[in-house]
Amino acid sequence: MRTAKWAIVLACAIAVAAPTVLAAPKVGTPAPAFTATDTQSRPHSLADYKGKWVVLEWHNQGCPYVQKQYKSGNMQKLQQEWTGKGVVWLTIISSAPGKQGYVTAEQEDAYVKEQHASPTAVLLDPEGTIGHMYEAKTTPHMFVIDPKGVLVYDGAIDDKPTTDLADVATATNYVSAALKEAMAGKPVTTPTSKPYGCSVKYPTGS
Amino acid sequence: MLLIPRFLVVCMTSSCAVCRRVSAAIVIQLLAAASGMAAPRQVSAPHLTVELLADQATIVPGKDLWLGIRFALEPGWHIYWQNPGDSGGPPTVGWKLPAGLAAGPIEWPAPERIEVPPLVNYGYDGDVVLPVRISAANRQPAGDVRLAATVKWLVCRDLCLSGRADVELPLPLPPELTGAVPGWKKLLSQALGKVPRAAPASWKAEARSEGDNFVVSVQTGRREAGGVFFPLDEDQIDDSAPQKVEPFAEGVRFTLRKSNRLLTAPAALRGVISLPGARAFVVSAPLDAKVSQRRTR
Numbered sequence: 299m300r301t302a303k304w305a306i307v308l309a310c311a312i313a314v315a316a317p318t319v320l321a322a323p324k325v326g327t328p329a330p331a332f333t334a335t336d337t338q339s340r341p342h343s344l345a346d347y348k349g350k351w352v353v354l355e356w357h358n359q360g361c362p363y364v365q366k367q368y369k370s371g372n373m374q375k376l377q378q379e380w381t382g383k384g385v386v387w388l389t390i391i392s393s394a395p396g397k398q399g400y401v402t403a404e405q406e407d408a409y410v411k412e413q414h415a416s417p418t419a420v421l422l423d424p425e426g427t428i429g430h431m432y433e434a435k436t437t438p439h440m441f442v443i444d445p446k447g448v449l450v451y452d453g454a455i456d457d458k459p460t461t462d463l464a465d466v467a468t469a470t471n472y473v474s475a476a477l478k479e480a481m482a483g484k485p486v487t488t489p490t491s492k493p494y495g496c497s498v499k500y501p502t503g504s
Numbered sequence: 505m506l507l508i509p510r511f512l513v514v515c516m517t518s519s520c521a522v523c524r525r526v527s528a529a530i531v532i533q534l535l536a537a538a539s540g541m542a543a544p545r546q547v548s549a550p551h552l553t554v555e556l557l558a559d560q561a562t563i564v565p566g567k568d569l570w571l572g573i574r575f576a577l578e579p580g581w582h583i584y585w586q587n588p589g590d591s592g593g594p595p596t597v598g599w600k601l602p603a604g605l606a607a608g609p610i611e612w613p614a615p616e617r618i619e620v621p622p623l624v625n626y627g628y629d630g631d632v633v634l635p636v637r638i639s640a641a642n643r644q645p646a647g648d649v650r651l652a653a654t655v656k657w658l659v660c661r662d663l664c665l666s667g668r669a670d671v672e673l674p675l676p677l678p679p680e681l682t683g684a685v686p687g688w689k690k691l692l693s694q695a696l697g698k699v700p701r702a703a704p705a706s707w708k709a710e711a712r713s714e715g716d717n718f719v720v721s722v723q724t725g726r727r728e729a730g731g732v733f734f735p736l737d738e739d740q741i742d743d744s745a746p747q748k749v750e751p752f753a754e755g756v757r758f759t760l761r762k763s764n765r766l767l768t769a770p771a772a773l774r775g776v777i778s779l780p781g782a783r784a785f786v787v788s789a790p791l792d793a794k795v796s797q798r799r800t801r
Contacts, residue, residue, distance in 0.1 A: 321715075322764045362664070398663070433764060435623055435744070436591055452765055459593055461666055490765035492739050494591055496663055497623045 308432065319336035323432050329441065329449040330431040334390075334417035337403035337410075340387065349445045351385045351481065353473060355417070356392065356429065356498060358399030358437035359409050361450045362461040367438060368413050370466040377416045389417040392429030394501035399437070426500040436495035442476045451476035453491030463490060543652060545681075547669035551581040551659045554669050556651065557633070557688035560678035563605070565643045570692045571673065573597060573610070573635040573655060580661050582629040585615035587736055589743040590623035592664065595634070595657035604643035611635045613733060614700035614776055614784035620662055624744040626734050633695035648716070649675050698783035700776045707755075711773045711789035713762075719757045720773055720789045728756035729780050736774040736786075739763045 323330055329352075334342040344352065355373070358364055367373040377387050391406065393399035401409070406420050423429055432441060442451035456469035476486045546555035552575050556632040573595070575583055586593045599607040612634065615626040654673035658664050677685070683691065703709065708723040718741060720733060728751050735741050745761035756779070773789045779785070 324764055325767060402743075461664075490739070490767060492765070494593075497591065497620055500622055502621075 310467070323441070323449055323452060325449050325452055325485075325486075327449060328447050329443045332428045332431055334421040334423055334428055336421050337406045338419070339403070340419065342419055342421060344443070344447065347386045348441075348447055351380075351445060351477065353380060353385055353387045353477070354432065354441040354443070355387065355389045356434045356437045356439040357389045357420070358391065358393055358496060358499065359406075360399050361437045361496035364437050365501040366461050366463050366466065367384070367455060368415070370463045371455050372466045372471075373438075374415050375414060376471070376473065379474075381416060383481075387417045387476065389415075389420040390423050390428055391420065392423040392426045392434060393499040394424055394426065394504075397499035397501070399496075411475065424501075426498070426504050429500060430504065431440055431497050433494075434498050436493045437498060438495050439493040439498070440473050442473060442480065444480060450480045451489055452485055454493045454495075459492075459494035508650070524725055540748050542650065542674060543670040543672045545671060545673055547660075547671055549667045549669060550655075550665055551578045551661075552576060552583070552667070554655055554657070554671060556653065556671050556673040557684070557691065558651075558673055558675070558677075559685070559689040559692045560675075561682045561685050563640050563643055563647075563649055565640060566641055569638045569640060570696070571607075571636045571638050571651060572688065572695060573636065574631070574633045574691065575628070575657070576631050577629055577659065580629075581659050582618050582625065582627045582661075583632070583657050583659055584627040585627060585734070586610075586612045587626055587734065587738055589618075589625040589627070592625050592627065592660055593658050595655060597636070597656075598654040600652040600654075601638070604640065605643075605649065605651070606639045608637035608639065611637070611696065611699045613695050614778045616698050617732060620660070622744060625660070626743070633691050635692055635695050635699070650730075651675065698782065698784065700778075700786050703785045703787045707785075707787070709787040709789040711791045713769060713791065714759075718760045718762060718773055718791075720760060720775075720787075721752075721755065722757075722777060722787055722789070723755040724779070727751050727753055731756045731758070731780070732778045733758040733760060734776040734778070735760075736776065737770065737796060739765045740770055740773060741766075 329344060331344050333341060362378055381387050391399065391401060403422060410420060421428065438455045440453065440455050441449060442452065444450050451472065453472060455473060456471045458465040458469040472488050472491055473489060479486045546553060555574050557572045557574055563569060577583065584594045586594050588594060597610065601607060613632065615628060618625045618627050618629065650672045654668060654670050656668040691731050706725060709719045709720065711718050730751070731749055733747060740763055742761040742763050748759035750757045769791055772788050774788045776784055776786055
C-alpha cells in the first residue's frame with residue numbers, strides 16, 4: 299500500500315520533471331537531444347556522439363557575419379583543427395524554404411566543397427526544430443557539448459561582433475577557448491556570451 | 505603643391521568611363537586631404553542619412569552647447585540603443601575637437617522594442633537625434649571652430665550593414681545654415697526630453713527571482729497603466745521573450761524571462777523603464793536573495 303503510494307508520487311515527479319528535458323539549453327545541464335538528417339541523407343542523433351566532444355555551428359552562407367568567418371578561412375581552420383582532434387562538428391542550417399540562406403542538400407554540398415570546409419556533417423533543419431530547441435538566435439551561434447552530453451558553451455564565435463574580416467586575426471575565439479579548457483579538465487572561463495550575427499531565418503510563425 | 509601621380513592622370517584622360525570616374529574620385533580625396541578641406545555636415549549612406557546639428561549658431565565661451573547626431577532612416581531599417589538587445593550594436597562617435605572644447609557621452613533617448621523574429625532589438629527607426637553635450641568651459645575666445653566626428657553604425661532590417669562617415673559642423677555656422685538653428689533646437693530638446701531621468705528618490709524598485717523569471721516591481725506612487733523594461737546590462741533577461749506587465753495601485757510590475765546565458769544571479773537588474781505619457785526613468789532593482797531562495801525552494 300505504502301509502496302503503491304510512493305510509486306504514484308514517483309510517477310508524478312517524473313511527469314513534472316519530464317518537461318525539463320525540453321527546457322531551454324543551459325550551460326552545465328544536458329544539451330537538448332535531437333535527431334536530424336544531413337546533406338547526404340544520413341541521420342544524426344546527439345545520443346550517437348556520447349563519449350565525444352560536439353560543436354554545433356548555426357550557419358547561413360548569405361550572412362555577412364558567417365562570410366567573415368569563411369572568407370577569412372577561419373571557420374574552415376577551426377573545423378579542421380578540432381575534427382582532427384576527434385571533435386564532432388555539426389553545421390546546422392535552420393533557414394526555412396523561401397527564406398534567405400535556405401539551401402538544398404546539393405547546394406550546400408557544393409558550397410562545402412568550394413569553401414574547403416570540413417564539418418563532420420551539415421544538418422538540414424528547414425522547420426527550425428533543432429534551432430528552436432537550442433534557441434539559436436543568430437548565424438553564427440555556437441554550442442559546445444562535452445562527452446557526457448552536457449552543454450559547456452553557448453554563445454558567439456568570438457569577442458569581435460563585426461563583419462570585418464580583419465578582426466578575425468585579433469579576436470579571442472570562444473569555441474576554441476572552451477574546447478581547450480574543457481578538454482584539459484579546467485573550468486571554461488567564458489561559458490556563455492551573447493551570440494552575434496544575422497537573425498536565424500526560421501519559418502514564419504514558428 | 506600637390507603632385508597628382510602620373511597613373512591617375514592617365515586614368516583621368518583614358519577612354520574608359522569607369523576608370524575616369526574612379527580616378528577623379530581619388531584625386532578629389534587627395535585634394536581634400538591636402539587642403540584640409542572640410543568634411544560634409546551631412547552624409548548619405550545606404551539606408552540612412554547622418555548629419556550633425558547644434559542648438560547654437562556659434563560657440564559662446566563658458567557656455568555648453570548641445571550637438572545632435574541625427575540619423576534619418578529608410579522605412580524598415582533601424583539603428584541601436586546602448587544595449588542593442590538580441591543582436592546588433594550601438595552607433596559610436598569619435599570626436600576631433602579644437603582645444604578648450606570637450607564632448608560628453610551620447611545621451612541615449614529611450615529606445616523602442618523592435619521585433620525582427622526570432623530577435624528583439626532595442627533601438628530607433630525613422631528619424632532619431634542622439635544628443636551630445638559639448639562643454640566650452642575652457643574655450644577662450646570663441647573663434648572659428650570645426651566640430652568633427654567619425655560616426656560608425658550598424659543599420660539593420662532583417663540583415664545588417666555597417667557604415668561610417670566623417671562629418672563636421674563649422675561654428676559659427678555659415679549664413680545659409682543659421683536659419684536652421686530654431687528647427688535644430690527643437691529637435692534637440694525633443695530628443696533630450698526622451699532621455700531617461702534618474703528615478704525619484706521616493707520610488708522603490710526591487711527584483712526577485714521566480715523560477716525562469718525575474719519579477720521587477722517599481723513603486724512610482726501611482727498606478728502605471730503599462731510600460732516597457734529595457735535592460736541596461738546584456739544577457740540578464742531574454743530580450744525576445746514577451747514581457748508581462750502588471751499595473752498595481754502604487755506602480756507597475758514586470759515579469760521578465762531570464763536569459764539562458766545567465767549563470768550567476770546579478771546583484772541588481774538595472775534598466776530604463778518607459779511609462780505612459782512618454783516618461784522614461786533609470787531604475788536599479790536590487791535582487792532580494794532571501795526572497796528568491798524561498799520562492800524557488
